[in-house]
Amino acid sequence: xxxxxxxxxxxxxxxxxxLFGVLVRRNAIAILLGIxxxxxxxxxxxxxxxRYGDVNQMAGQVFAIIVFAVxxxxxxxxxxxxxxxxxxxxxxxxxxxxxxKW
Amino acid sequence: xxxxxxxxxxxxxxxxxxxxxxxxxxxNKTLSHSLAVGAAFISWMGSMVVFVSALGVxxxxxxxxxxxxxxxxxxxxxxxxxxxxxPLTAVTLFFVAWTVLMIFIYSIGYHNxxxxxxxxxxxxxxxxxxxxxxxxxxxxxxxxxxxYSRFFAFIGLFAFGMYTLVVSDNLLTLFVGWEIMGxxxxxxxxFWYAKESARDAAVKAFMTTRVGDVFMLLGIVFLYSAxxxxxxxxxxxEEILHTLASVPSGILGLSAAGLIGLLLxxxxxxKSAQFPLHVWLPDAMEGPTPVSAxxxxxxxxxxxxxxxxxxxxxxxxxxxxxxxxxxxxxxxxFIGAFTALFAATIAVAQNDIKRVLAxxxxxxxxxMVAALGIGAYVAAAFHLVTxxxxxxxxxxxxxxxxxxxxxxxxxxxxxxxxxxxxxMGGLRKKMPITFWTFLIGGFALxxxxxxxxxxxxxxxxxxxxxGNAHLSVFxxxxxxxxxxxxxxxxxxxxxxxxxxxxxxxxxxQETKWTMTLPLVILSVFAVGFGWLGIPEHFPxxxxxxxxxxHEFVGSxxxxxxxxxxxxxxxxxTSILVACGGLYLGWLVYRKVTSVxxxxxxxxxxxxxxxxxxxxxxxxxxxSYWLAETFTYKWIDSGLIDGIxxxxxxxxxxxxxxLRNYIDKPIINETIGDGSANLTQWFGRSLRPxxxxxxxxxxILTLFVLLLVGGALFYFFLQLGLL
Numbered sequence: 001x002x003x004x005x006x007x008x009x010x011x012x013x014x015x016x017x018x019l020f021g022v023l024v025r026r027n028a029i030a031i032l033l034g035i036x037x038x039x040x041x042x043x044x045x046x047x048x049x050x051r052y053g054d055v056n057q058m059a060g061q062v063f064a065i066i067v068f069a070v071x072x073x074x075x076x077x078x079x080x081x082x083x084x085x086x087x088x089x090x091x092x093x094x095x096x097x098x099x100x101k102w
Numbered sequence: 103x104x105x106x107x108x109x110x111x112x113x114x115x116x117x118x119x120x121x122x123x124x125x126x127x128x129x130n131k132t133l134s135h136s137l138a139v140g141a142a143f144i145s146w147m148g149s150m151v152v153f154v155s156a157l158g159v160x161x162x163x164x165x166x167x168x169x170x171x172x173x174x175x176x177x178x179x180x181x182x183x184x185x186x187x188x189p190l191t192a193v194t195l196f197f198v199a200w201t202v203l204m205i206f207i208y209s210i211g212y213h214n215x216x217x218x219x220x221x222x223x224x225x226x227x228x229x230x231x232x233x234x235x236x237x238x239x240x241x242x243x244x245x246x247x248x249x250y251s252r253f254f255a256f257i258g259l260f261a262f263g264m265y266t267l268v269v270s271d272n273l274l275t276l277f278v279g280w281e282i283m284g285x286x287x288x289x290x291x292x293f294w295y296a297k298e299s300a301r302d303a304a305v306k307a308f309m310t311t312r313v314g315d316v317f318m319l320l321g322i323v324f325l326y327s328a329x330x331x332x333x334x335x336x337x338x339x340e341e342i343l344h345t346l347a348s349v350p351s352g353i354l355g356l357s358a359a360g361l362i363g364l365l366l367x368x369x370x371x372x373k374s375a376q377f378p379l380h381v382w383l384p385d386a387m388e389g390p391t392p393v394s395a396x397x398x399x400x401x402x403x404x405x406x407x408x409x410x411x412x413x414x415x416x417x418x419x420x421x422x423x424x425x426x427x428x429x430x431x432x433x434x435x436f437i438g439a440f441t442a443l444f445a446a447t448i449a450v451a452q453n454d455i456k457r458v459l460a461x462x463x464x465x466x467x468x469x470m471v472a473a474l475g476i477g478a479y480v481a482a483a484f485h486l487v488t489x490x491x492x493x494x495x496x497x498x499x500x501x502x503x504x505x506x507x508x509x510x511x512x513x514x515x516x517x518x519x520x521x522x523x524x525x526m527g528g529l530r531k532k533m534p535i536t537f538w539t540f541l542i543g544g545f546a547l548x549x550x551x552x553x554x555x556x557x558x559x560x561x562x563x564x565x566x567x568x569g570n571a572h573l574s575v576f577x578x579x580x581x582x583x584x585x586x587x588x589x590x591x592x593x594x595x596x597x598x599x600x601x602x603x604x605x606x607x608x609x610x611q612e613t614k615w616t617m618t619l620p621l622v623i624l625s626v627f628a629v630g631f632g633w634l635g636i637p638e639h640f641p642x643x644x645x646x647x648x649x650x651x652h653e654f655v656g657s658x659x660x661x662x663x664x665x666x667x668x669x670x671x672x673x674x675t676s677i678l679v680a681c682g683g684l685y686l687g688w689l690v691y692r693k694v695t696s697v698x699x700x701x702x703x704x705x706x707x708x709x710x711x712x713x714x715x716x717x718x719x720x721x722x723x724x725s726y727w728l729a730e731t732f733t734y735k736w737i738d739s740g741l742i743d744g745i746x747x748x749x750x751x752x753x754x755x756x757x758x759x760l761r762n763y764i765d766k767p768i769i770n771e772t773i774g775d776g777s778a779n780l781t782q783w784f785g786r787s788l789r790p791x792x793x794x795x796x797x798x799x800x801i802l803t804l805f806v807l808l809l810v811g812g813a814l815f816y817f818f819l820q821l822g823l824l
Contacts, residue, residue, distance in 0.1 A: 019804070023797050031797070098794025 007048035014041035028082045028092045032075060039071040105155045106169035109185040112148040112195075115141035115264035120258040123251050129236050131152045134251035135210050138258050142206040145265060149199035156192035163188055163657030168271055168335065179296040182333055186271030190483060190658045193651075194268050196410055197490045200627065202399040208498050209257065210650040211616030212505065213247035220245030226296030228390075231512040243513040244505070252295065256790050257396065258759060260286035264401045268408065272333040273322050276409060280318075280373065284311050290397060291389040303385035310382040314372015321365025325416075328358055338660065339413040347420035360430040363417035367410055367434055374406030374467045377441040381713055384462055387456040391501030394456060399463050400491035407486050410434075414479055415659065423570075423663060427477060435475025439578040442468030444711070446585035450592070451707035453697065454521045455500045458593050462547060463493055465582055469563055469647040472575055478566035479663055480496045483655045484635045485559035492546035493554055493633060495624040499540035501612045502621065503597060506533045510606035518604050524697050526601040532610040537598045539621040544594050546628040548587035552643075555632030561676045562637065587683025597689040604694060639668035668811035 014037060021034030043064045050060025086092050116628055119141035127133040156162055170184025187195070216231040222691035223245055231242040261382045265281030292304030328349075329342055337343070346359035370376065375383035375398075386398050397403070404438065408419070422426050450462035466489050473482035506529065518525045530537040546556035560583060567576035600822055602608040612618070630642055635651035636643050649665065649814065656662040694700050706712065790800070 023804075079586030081175050094797060095795060098796075101792050 001052075004048060004052045007044060007052075011048065013046035014038075014044065023085060026093050026099075028085070028094050028097070029079075031094060032078050034083070036075065039067060045054050052079065069075045105152060105167050105187075105247075106185065108148055109152055109187055109269050110169065112152065112269060114144050114267070115260050115352060116258040116261035120255045120262065123255040123258065128251040128255070130216065131246070131250045134254050135215065137259075138254035139203075139206045139210070141258060142203045142261060143259065144204045146199040149189055149195040149265075151188055153192050153196050153199075156187055156189070157654075161657065162192070163656075163662070164658070166191075166335075170271060170333065173274075176330075179330070181274070181331070182272065183275050184271045184333070185269045186334060187269065188658045189654045189656075190408075190411060191268060193483065193487055193625055193655060194404075195265075197487045197627075198264055198268055198401055198404075201490055201494045201624070202264070202396065205392050205400070205494065205498065206254075206257065206261075208395075208501070208617050209253065209390075211391050211614045212390065212501055213250050213253060213711060215246060215250070217244055217246045220248070223248050225249050225332055226294060228294050228297075234432035237311070239596060242511060242515070244453055244508060245689075246509065249293070253290075253390070256286055256289050256293070257392070259369075260290070262396065263663045264405060267405050270333065272331075273325065274332050276412075277318070277322060280369070281315070281674060282398070283405060284308065284315065284373075287311070287397050287402055290393040291386045293389055293393065293796070297388065300388040303382070303388040305387050307382040310379050314379055317365045318369025318372075320367070321362045324358070324365065325362045328362075334412065339658070343419045345413055346416070354429070356380070356429055357420065359416050359419035360428060363413060363419075363430045364433060365415055367417070367430070370406035370471065371437065372406075372408075373404045374471070375464045376437050376468060376471060377444055380445065381463050381710075384457050384460045384710070386425075387454070387460050391456070391497060393503065393814070394460070395494045395497035395501065398460065399497050400490040403467055404486055404490050405464060407467060407474075408793060410471065410474055411479065411486065412484055414474060417474070419672045421477065422661075423477060427475070427572075430475065431475045433475070435572065436473050438470070438472030438475050439575045440650045441465065442472060442582040446582045446589070446709040448707055448710050448712050449589045450585060450702050451704055451771045452758045453504060453523055454519075455523050455526075455597060456521060457522075459493070459496055459500060462496075462590070464622070465491065465586060466758040469560065469579060469582070473563040473566065474578060475577055476567055476570055477571075478563060478809045480652045480656050481559065481562040481566050481658060484562055484651055485598040487544070488555035488559040488628070488631055488820070491624055492543045492554075492628040493622060494548065495539060495543035495628050497534055498617070498621055498624065502533065502536040502617050503529060503540070505617065506536065506610035507606055507628075509611045510604075512604045513609045516604060516606050517608055520606065523596040524600070524700075525604045526597045526610075527600045527695075528598070528607060529610055530598040532597075532602075532607075532618045533612045534635075534654050535612060535618045535621065537633065539618075539625040541594060541599070542625040544590045545684070548590045548633075548684055549583060549676060550684065551630070551677045551680060553629060553687065555628050555630070556681065557676070558632035558635050561673060562590075562635065564676050565637070565666055565669065565672040568675075569666050569669060576672070576675075583676065584679040584683045587680050587822055588805065589775075591684045591687025596694070597633045597687055600692060600695070622739050638665050641668075706761060711770070 017051070018034045018037030018039075018041060021037060022031050025031050026035060046060055046064045046067070050064075052055070082092055085097055089097060091097070105697055116138075122137055123134045127137060130815075132451065139508065152167070159165065159167075166188035167185060168186045168188055172180035173183045176182040214229065216233060216506075220229045220232045221242075223229050223232075225248045227248075229245040229247050232245040233240050234243050261283030263279045263286060265279075266282070267276050270279060284349070288304045288308040291307050292300050294300045307443045322332065325337070328346060329337055331337060343359065346362070347357050349358040350356075350359045353359040358363065360476050383398055398517045399762065417430050417434065418428070421431065445461045445465035449458050450459045452461060466485070470482045470485050472488070473485065477489040481606045503526070504520050507526060510516075511518060511520050542554070546554035549557045549560040564576060564579060564583070565580060567573075602610075635649060637652070638649050652665060653662075691700075698701065709715070
């Protein structure tokens with residue numbers, strides 16, 4: 001087997017890329033993509049620890065399934081929001097939706 | 103009803119009349135005067151009954167009618183008050199009852215009862231006459247006094263005070279009666295209260311007598327503290343008098359008795375208008391004439407002399423006849439004799455008929471006081487009684503004259519002073535009854551020999567002065583007697599003799615019977631009373647009389663005074679000055695028809711030796727200064743109000759300072775506004791963080807997370823937990 005560390009590094013790298021995407025991208029949908037990436041990296045992390053820890057424990061797998069579910073739900077909601085904003089403002093660029101400021 | 107019980111009741115009817123008139127009947131003039139005169143009559147009857155009973159008692163001096171009750175509890179004993187009728191009281195009751203009743207009856211006519219209400223009469227001013235239509239033409243007649251009932255109420259109260267004083271057996275109720283009379287004097291002098299002169303005169307009378315009363319009260323207090331009693335019977339005993347006479351009081355070298363006597367005498371100086379407290383009596387003539395007669399001739403001023411006669415044992419403690427008089431008596435004799443002469447000199451230059459009589463009263467009271475000072479107890483009492491009768495007669499007569507003149511003034515419409523003697527003249531034809539009774543009174547005052555009471559009493563005083571070798575007193579009193587006769591005849595000549603000098607005098611009219619009847623009755627006493635006191639050794643007439651008065655009144659004292667040896671000198675002197683004065687007065691004044699012709703209008707006499715001005719300068723103005731400037735302006739407004747204002751200003755300044763230097767800058771600005779500003783500044787500073795860019799929020803979150811995480815990691819590493 002490959003050392004655990006490689007999976008963790010992968011997870012970390014994915015997380016960072018996802019974080020980078022969230023923080024830097026202009027387009028709201030791109031931000032959602034970044035969020036998805038972060039969630040998936042977390043899944044990788046969870047799977048790795050499951051596999052390299054106690055295989056008989058189901059907690060790792062269950063946790064990963066839940067994360068998937070949550071991610072899916074959250075994307076649905078997020079996209080619904082973005083569509084709603086687009087219908088009102090005719091834009092999806094995050095900078096232009098900065099209404100809640102002083 | 104025992105005599106003692108009757109004596110208690112004698113003062114009561116007049117005060118009952120006072121209350122009834124004031125409370126209920128003052129609207130009804132007839133009822134008011136009936137109540138007052140009825141009360142005076144009942145008291146008169148009681149006094150006569152008591153007097154007659156007193157005459158029948160053997161040795162009344164040793165066994166007087168007396169009755170007392172416990173009044174004020176003091177530790178283990180009581181201060182008692184009560185009544186006492188000894189010979190002195192009996193004769194005093196006699197003349198007080200008669201004169202009071204006569205004056206009450208006189209007042210009915212004097213205040214014009216039965217006359218119509220005046221045209222412009224107001225309460226507080228003397229009545230000015232009413233217009234009536236008679237036989238087709240109008241003329242003015244005297245109008246009824248608007249405050250008629252009030253007058254009778256006041257004289258009722260006054261009579262109560264006098265009777266209380268006369269029958270009391272102790273100095274306390276005597277003083278009560280004394281003060282009641284002082285009050286009534288004030289009320290009655292200021293009866294016509296709308297006249298400023300009357301108001302001023304009332305205040306002057308009250309203040310001046312008050313000065314005397316303060317000293318009298320001191321004397322009473324001293325006496326009480328020395329003897330623990332105020333009853334005459336208990337004080338005038340051998341042992342107490344002896345003790346008081348031997349204890350020195352420390353003041354002026356007088357014994358305790360001497361000092362007490364002197365202090366009480368000062369009360370008399372005020373009340374009986376002796377020098378130097380004589381200034382109120384002439385001004386008191388502002389009151390209606392019955393007031394002048396009653397209060398300032400027959401009763402109130404007599405009360406002063408009555409009191410001093412009553413306490414004669416105290417004044418003369420340590421003295422017996424034949425010895426030189428002690429210091430207190432010397433002072434009393436001096437003041438009496440001086441006043442007698444002093445007042446007589448002033449009377450000579452007065453033109454108002456009542457003023458002459460006022461000064462003559464002061465002068466005659468001086469006689470009585472001087473007589474007491476030289477130890478002539480009975481003579482002083484005798485003159486007190488006779489003087490009351492003839493002076494009341496003279497005053498009532500002068501009131502009758504003024505009334506007659508006023509009738510003339512109203513009838514003719516002339517504007518002359520009805521009281522000025524130079525506007526009168528020839529009134530003997532118009533007012534005969536008044537003339538003859540006034541003549542009798544005037545002769546009695548002058549001491550016309552044998553047939554007037556004044557002769558007998560005055561002669562006795564002069565005889566006593568001469569017989570006990572008090573020559574200075576004798577000469578002074580004789581001179582005063584001469585002047586008295588002179589100015590009395592001047593008064594009679596100017597008023598009644600000659601021809602009328604004004605139209606008002608021509609139209610004068612005799613007064614009603616309510617006024618002339620008292621005159622007639624009093625003149626009977628002015629003539630007859632003197633015969634009760636003819637000395638034993640008097641040539642011819644002495645054989646007929648046993649000098650009843652001397653025996654009767656003399657027995658009041660513990661040691662009755664001996665009858666004086668007869669001497670021709672004082673008798674001849676007295677006859678000479680009386681007749682000489684009368685003759686000279688007539689001679690000079692029958693030719694005088696106007697003020698300018700009167701050579702005796704000397705300014706210093708007319709102005710009463712300027713004593714009013716002196717007192718004004720010495721006492722009145724300083725008192726006003728003390729009140730208005732010193733106390734009111736300087737102390738009250740200046741000092742006290744200044745302190746209060748300063749406190750106010752200080753408090754105000756403190757408030758300002760606190761507000762402007764602490765409240766506003768520190769609390770309002772620094773703390774209040776400051777914290778608000780600080781918060782706002784924080785807010786303003788932090789607000790830009792909220793840009794609305796989610797990505798920026800997330801960057802910030804990451805940053806802080808790394809920072810805090812790193813710090814925590816570091817600390818936990820330090821703590822060895824990691």
